[in-house]
Amino acid sequence: MRLNGKVAIITGGASGIGLATVKKFLDEGAKVVVADINRANAEKVVADLDAAGFKGSSSAFAVDVSVFTEVEALVAHAVEVFGKLDVIFNNAGIAGGKPLLDHDPAVDYEPMIRIDQDGVYYGILAAGRQFRDQGTGGVIISTSSIYGEQAAELAFTYSAAKAAVISFTRSAAYELAEYGIRAVAITPGRVGTAIINQFSDELKETFASEQLRGVMTQPEEIANVVAFLASDESNVINGTVVHVDDGYSV
Numbered sequence: 001m002r003l004n005g006k007v008a009i010i011t012g013g014a015s016g017i018g019l020a021t022v023k024k025f026l027d028e029g030a031k032v033v034v035a036d037i038n039r040a041n042a043e044k045v046v047a048d049l050d051a052a053g054f055k056g057s058s059s060a061f062a063v064d065v066s067v068f069t070e071v072e073a074l075v076a077h078a079v080e081v082f083g084k085l086d087v088i089f090n091n092a093g094i095a096g097g098k099p100l101l102d103h104d105p106a107v108d109y110e111p112m113i114r115i116d117q118d119g120v121y122y123g124i125l126a127a128g129r130q131f132r133d134q135g136t137g138g139v140i141i142s143t144s145s146i147y148g149e150q151a152a153e154l155a156f157t158y159s160a161a162k163a164a165v166i167s168f169t170r171s172a173a174y175e176l177a178e179y180g181i182r183a184v185a186i187t188p189g190r191v192g193t194a195i196i197n198q199f200s201d202e203l204k205e206t207f208a209s210e211q212l213r214g215v216m217t218q219p220e221e222i223a224n225v226v227a228f229l230a231s232d233e234s235n236v237i238n239g240t241v242v243h244v245d246d247g248y249s250v
């Protein structure tokens with residue numbers, strides 16, 4: 001029970017990596033706000049967890065992370081329901097893209113930057129203020145990507161946003177250490193979630209073959225690392241990137 005007594009917000013918590021992390025955090029003793037733009041899915045996750053023996057340990061909150069006032073309301077919700085906040089996992093995101101020269105900035109750049117980049121900034125800012133005001137410190141974990149560190153096909157905007165997540169993490173760790181706040185970014189490779197499942201079986205096999213074990217990573221494998229990073233066992237990991245890509249980047 002490495003997260004006993006901790007209160008966490010997990011954005012994108014209704015699906016994929018976020019959902020697996022919600023479950024792992026509850027197994028480790030945390031209370032969790034399942035935050036997602038898809039209200040119905042978030043509420044279903046909480047209902048299922050209540051039925052599975054975790055009654056009262058999670059709470060659903062509908063949020064669009066690209067709107068700062070909604071992220072502030074999300075932090076206020078965690079404090080109202082569970083009394084405090086210890087961890088935020090800025091994980092909500094969208095993927096996809098077009099060749100650069102086919103871009104319409106209003107379609108292919110701005111919306112993704114608002115969610116994948118601004119959404120993480122808002123989470124860091126709103127949670128960081130709460131951690132400071134509580135005087136307890138806290139942990140900020142944010143989901144970047146292998147594409148945050150390298151160029152890839154059809155990923156111009158996604159790469160930019162995910163690179164910003166790494167930069168935010170370094171700067172937040174640097175600036176917020178005086179409040180006992182840590183910040184860490186993770187870079188998943190190919191994880192079997194809705195984002196990847198939209199592709200053909202052939203492409204999915206290629207994706208898997210690019211990782212050292214030759215298989216698609218499971219969201220639960222990422223969740224295991226996030227739980228460690230959220231726990232006090234990882235106190236010396238700060239302001240850096242933890243590569244959870246099965247060796248993709250070697």
Ligand code: NAI
Nearest residue numbers: 012015016017036037064065092093145188190191193194
């Ligand atoms: P997913 O599609 O299963 O989950 C994403 C969740 O985010 C969904 O529940 C969705 O409703 C929510 N969401 C989307 N926009 C939102 C918004 N504006 N506000 C609040 N919630 C919103 O996908 P997955 O794979 O679990 O993605 C989680 C994170 O992992 C994303 O940031 C993604 O970019 C990143 N990632 C995923 C990889 C993969 O191979 N699956 C690889 C590298 C990074």
